[in-house]
Amino acid sequence: MNNNTEIQKTDLAQWAETAKYRKENKKWLRYSSKIALRILAAIEDIPDMNQKKLAELAEVSPQHISKVVKGQENLTLKSIARLSEILCKELIEFPSYKYNEKRSYNLTFVAVQLFIDIPISISTSNKMEYIQQENGWSVHRSVSTEYNNIQTIEL
Numbered sequence: 001m002n003n004n005t006e007i008q009k010t011d012l013a014q015w016a017e018t019a020k021y022r023k024e025n026k027k028w029l030r031y032s033s034k035i036a037l038r039i040l041a042a043i044e045d046i047p048d049m050n051q052k053k054l055a056e057l058a059e060v061s062p063q064h065i066s067k068v069v070k071g072q073e074n075l076t077l078k079s080i081a082r083l084s085e086i087l088c089k090e091l092i093e094f095p096s097y098k099y100n101e102k103r104s105y106n107l108t109f110v111a112v113q114l115f116i117d118i119p120i121s122i123s124t125s126n127k128m129e130y131i132q133q134e135n136g137w138s139v140h141r142s143v144s145t146e147y148n149n150i151q152t153i154e155l
Contacts, residue, residue: 025074033071035080035091040069042087049087057086 022029043049055065067073068083084091
């Protein structure tokens with residue numbers, strides 16, 4: 001009976017320690033579990049992909065990938081980016097904020113020859129496009145500017 005009581009005390013201490021750890025690390029553990037679910041979904045979507053093959057492509061151990069897909073690994077942005085490239089899926093996304101929203105400018109230019117004011121509306125937007133090629137993914141950035149409904153695109 002004494003041995004059984006010691007086991008219960010050990011289990012209770014481990015449970016309390018685990019609960020404390022989860023509480024202290026709640027935020028990043030939640031992020032990590034969301035990334036883990038996206039990785040598992042991406043693995044399912046790619047024919048012949050599994051955790052072992054992902055580990056080989058990422059040049060990490062299968063044990064590391066196992067911890068990642070369990071949501072138990074505090075991933076760096078670099079490792080998230082690497083896994084995203086391998087799986088051809090964005091594992092994290094960022095919401096729009098005031099500095100990356102479409103900008104619109106209303107400018108008035110003076111036509112010197114005609115001596116009249118001409119209102120010109122200018123709006124610009126940036127677009128990132130990912131294109132899969134034989135040797136991996138390439139990123140193309142296009143900047144679109146519109147002057148009074150005449151659109152110019154720079155690549």
